[in-house]
Amino acid sequence: MRINSVNQSNAIAQYMNAVQAKQEKTPARPELSSDSVELSDGAKKYAAFLKEARANLENSEVEEAAKVADIMEKIKKNEYKVSSDDLAGSIMRGIPTHI
Numbered sequence: 001m002r003i004n005s006v007n008q009s010n011a012i013a014q015y016m017n018a019v020q021a022k023q024e025k026t027p028a029r030p031e032l033s034s035d036s037v038e039l040s041d042g043a044k045k046y047a048a049f050l051k052e053a054r055a056n057l058e059n060s061e062v063e064e065a066a067k068v069a070d071i072m073e074k075i076k077k078n079e080y081k082v083s084s085d086d087l088a089g090s091i092m093r094g095i096p097t098h099i
Contacts, residue, residue: 039047074080 071080
C-alpha cells in the first residue's frame, strides 16, 4: 500500500480556505447598543417623594435622639418633671370613650 505524501504548504492553504469559508457563512453580529431606561412622570414624582421622605426620616431620627438624650440627662440629674395636666391627658387618651 502506498501513501501519498502531503505537501505542507498545500495543507496549510486548504486549512486557511476552510476557515475563511466558515467565517463567510457565519452572519455578522449586529453592533450591541447600550440599554436605557426611561421613567414615567409618575415614577419620577414617586422617586422624589421617596427621597424627601427618607431625608425627613433621617432628620426626625436625629431630632428624636437629641430629645431622648436630653430627657435621659434630666432624669439622671433628677430635674425631669412632668406636669400633672400632661399626665392626666395622656391617661385619659388611653381610656375608650364608648364605656
